[in-house]
Amino acid sequence: MPAGNRLTVEGFIVGRKLLASRVNGLVLAGFLALLGCLWVVDSYRVCFSAFLYLSPFLCLFFSQDMVHDEVHSGCLENVIFMGGRFRRYLLLKAAAAAAAGLGLGLVLFSGLAVYGLAAGRFEGRALGQYAAGLLVGIYYVSAAGFLSFFLRAGSNVLIILLGQVTLFAGFLFIASQKMGLVVRLTDASVPGMRAKLEFLAVTAVLPNIVIARRTWLSVLGLGTWTALWLALLAWKVRALELKMR
């Protein structure tokens, strides 16, 4: 079997794919434009806040088309991936999507934090929010990666976004009825088992909520969801075979 540096090869293939994707470029450009607009139109504080809440979506968008299309196009049935090495490539791809999203996030966070420190406007809690955002980013990659076994192209990302839009619409409806779920979700504490389970269920669809509410329950809950998706992803990859096209 090959003696070369396989990690470099797989990293090269994944890196070129991330760079070649127009959607990734548009998402990144749109995200930067949004942050710039918020800073100019409103303030540094609002811009930084938007960054903290929205940066995990970079990981989500970078996770589009992770598995399905590559498996079914036959391009993994290549001498480079003989001996089951296509499985390692797919796992590395998920790791690369997370690394790209989190890496870009780190660059932006560093820039914003340095400016905030220099201007005396940096708030310590932003560190906690940023750390929670990292977990959310990993959650998105693992969930989208698993869904990509079943959904074509960027549908894995689309279905997560659709779930979030549906949840938001539900929230608006519930809030307009002045019912308890939204109140419970936005309260400082989550008393009772039912409220805790509701919160965890919402976290699965809208993990960004953890950035706002960094309690032991939310972090542990999201950590558990992430571990579950990662385990499912690893299991699917390990069992994957390249059958007839």
Place this chain on the structure above:
Amino acid sequence: MLSAERLTKRFGAVEAVSDVTFKVRRGAITAFLGENGAGKTTVLKIVTGFLKPDSGRFSWGTRKIGYLPERPAFFSWLSGSEILRATARSFGLSKSEAAAEADEFCRRISFDPSLLNRKVQTYSPGNQKKFAYLQNLLIRPDFLIVDEPFSALDPIAIRAVRDLFLELKAGGKTLLLSSHLISELEKVSDEYIIIKSGRILAQGTLSAHSDLETIFFNFSAKEPSGAVSKPLPRASP
């Protein structure tokens, strides 16, 4: 060189290959023959690690193995030269070494090197096949497996590929070729394996007077033996 023992693979209720046992001799060109759906590709995918056998085992006598699927496909976002660079790197070849080799192999399989700057997905099927040969030749495999070696190729390329197989054999390499084009395989093969309904029907050596087509039709007319096949005797041509 390659030894497979009692390989079995099911897809749901369908037993694609059953108790498949064979050996490929070092330094020989072996023709792997069978009708459509006989299980040839499944066996090749098992020994190359793209499918997991339900039971049975196989072992290789080498670490440098090349593989060309019937219809090669490539990452849509990579150009030919990028794929060759990745291949060279994954097999421990330097960039300059790979570039020199690529030039030489382009000439030998009549592949236009200017295509290398384009995305491989934009190539014609024939050029994709030639590119797959190029990619495999670059790693200088000790053992080359080719599924349908002549499909999508024009007559000039078929001749070039046939000559290439003979050159590789002369260089001590081992080849396992699976094809429906028996007449083309006959020109290069030393040995044969015939598979039918997922079971090995025969394995033998070709002599100068052997007619591979007759051997294939004679064996194909037979039904494979029962559920558990016995090691087959070497068939006399």
